Amino acid sequence: MAASLLAADRPILSRSFRFHRPRGLMCSTGGCGWCECEVDGVPSVRSCRVPVREGLVARGEHAWPSVERDLLSLVGLASRWIPPTFYHHRFLRPRGLRKRYLDVLRWFGGRGRLGLGDRMPVRGRPARRVATDVLIVGAGRAGLMAALGAAESGARVVLIEADREVGGGWRVETGTDRGPGTAAELAARATAAGVDVLAGVTAVGWYEGMVAAIGDDVHLEIRARAVVAATGSYERVPLAPGADRPGVIAARTVTTLIERYGILPGRRALLVGAGQELATAAERLGRAGSTVVGPVPTASLVSIRGRRRVSGAITRHGRKRERHAVDLVVFADRSPNLDLVMAAGAAVEMRGGTLTPVSDVSGRTTVASLFVAGSAAGRPIVGVGEADVAREAGRAAAVHATGEVAEPEIADPRSPSATETGHRHQVPHVPRGAMVCFCEDVRAWEIGAERTAGYQDPELIKRRTGALTGPCQGKYCLQSFSCLVGAAAIPTARPPLRPVRLGDLVASDPEEGA
């Protein structure tokens, strides 16, 4: 649906919570929420995950009169004077108007409409308990390789994948040589090796070692002796003011749009970053007739211009500033998906400017039963070598699950002994004006202001600014947030791992949930 809107030249899909900034298709994996619309009466649906069909009714949300032209975005003109703490010393007088002020605030808040009409009774789901040796979460390259590795080692293996088909980020990189066969081939090998491959099953949370997951008509409560998080990575939006505009799109999304839907997202594109995914996107753009500029290093991006969508970008090389007239900015930086790792309470550390799980060579984290593989481990698979490492993580998980072998403990860098010996890592610079938290429109300077005022504890900064508390729950801001507050101290992660409709959580036997 999001792609069709883009094809129909409707790049603005939603408006941001505080300043009504225009947002469009960015990640296309249901992660960022920039494409949320009301679909057939259901509020805040991620339109990138909705197949278009005849008769579908979609509405923009949180905008007046429309998301295309939203007069409420005028609030953004005053955004300098509206930090998240703006109400602290305001709206107290006159006393008689206090409730009115808050009524106005209430009116500005909220996003979707809750439909109160008649509806079908909710269909509950039974809870199915699954016991296994190894659970692999994510059936991208790393997950499939880890599953093979674990099955080869004689373990009972369950592999769950949120998408309907296996492959993960792999599916969009057609035509590149990634080693040991296609996703489908690997999945077939895994199934042959005895792996229980469950597609369309989404992990919802880590509850003291039990992984809860939701399938079409079932709740799974998976108890595994070892879990491998092969959950891939999230897009890392460039830290330049304006990078949340429609027209700043992840390389994978650009490739998918051209390859799968035949939609050209821009005529002149600036490439930001490096790597195979960017090269693939550039090649597809070039072939489809777009002019391609760059690539430029991510750090050289100064700002992205445009009102309703990208109209230009400014880069800096040494002292030289350059303005590019482009209508598309394609970026390829990604960072590990830490959702499961943080939910389990495993340690993360700043490595090469990126928050990464602390793990040994076989992917073992500081939580004994949790392993990481592939991009989720900070080891994206770009060839056969990395694929073997992911397979090794599966083997190590199998050994942990089935064996009696004494295993080395992984030092937790948060423990006092580790801090003494630990060395400081390079932390990327975050420009003042950069949008850090997209759900709540929190800018870097607002987090800086809290620290200057003495609120150093990341939990307090989170509460005071709202950063990390929006619908994405930190998926897209944790990296830059941690750069700003000190990487070692990150607020506690809370379940669920991603937004879940209340109706999808209903238990089938009423007494079961009661």
Place this chain on the structure above:
Amino acid sequence: MDRSRAGSLLDGGEPPRTADVVIVGAGIGGLAFARELAARGVRDVVIVERGYPGSGATGRNVARIRAMQLTEDLTQVARACQSKYERMGEELGFNVLFYRLGYAWVLYDADEVERMRSIVEMHHRIGVASRLLSPDDTLRRLPILRGGEPVAGAVLNDDAIVHHDAVVWAHLEHLAGTGVRILPGTEVRAIVRGERGVEAVETDRGRIETRAVLNAAGGWSSELNAMAGVSAPNRPLRREVLVTAPLRRSIEAAVTFYRPNEGWFNQTLRGEIVMGVVDPDEAPGVGQRSSWDFLRRTATIMTRKAPALADVAVIRQWGGMYDISPDHHPLVGPTRQLDGWLQANGWSGRGMLLAPYLTELLAERFVTGATPERLAAFDPDRFAPGEATETSGDYYARYAGRTD
């Protein structure tokens, strides 16, 4: 008040060697008591906090400021508490977002309606204008319940919500100008008792000599009492909350139902819906974990009562603790078991509401030595030795012993 210094209150400098009063816990109880002491000239006060201010139940509750209660004494006190909140913004120069959203006990049993009649009469007798709504009026006020389990009625009152974090920050800014100190990230290791009573608080960052200690440790109050050799019947009980993505305003009252299950929901000023359904089998104990069962239980019961809620997206869940006393009324005041040991705990799920006002009375008691009349009901020593706290069973039964 000094806004720029509010955060630097938390800089965690060296703990002092002595203090007139040490408060354990920088939740609403500890912060409000510090404010009231400072207002009465007691400024050599240190708050010892294991986490950060508001990191316990204060930052985990949903801050409903409800005057209507099930018993007369509690309703009397709750009214005073609510008006204290109504004034708090102006008094502290900080908007705590006090908002009269309305509050409804939604009823599903005919016998519950009967029971509520006498409670509404009690409310009217003491000047709380609650109303018993017919089933139709209930659905008019709360269309979200349409199509759900048939309601038997509701008791509605013009009660309020506040922003719990704003309440914490308002107190921090206020305290920054008073000389009160806060030590976040500091854990109490031991309480030193002497012949004359409390002598010192031993923390992981040093010892603070003092003659007065307030136990405002919420769910951890039992552990702290044990360190001091003081016995109190409180038991911590874990509760859970979930919150949804923000929606346009659509629920015009905070809802609670006690029967046939105990649960609640309301919409915040930002539009998020917070909700929870209690696990009747939850065993007492210290813990703040989140559970999968809670999600399923809450989803199942909420969608049965308010089917429209099926469409809302849950984005976060968390756990926190009630500190429950046998009669579900708090323990506020000095204990005769140990000189200098003050209790402000056992809030039984009403700390946010009750603490600012009751710690004001406690400060009055501390400074003057005379017990204000309204405080007497919360005497920490009112329980018989060995009296146990029952945490499950019929909600009303917990109040049955107090028909005053």
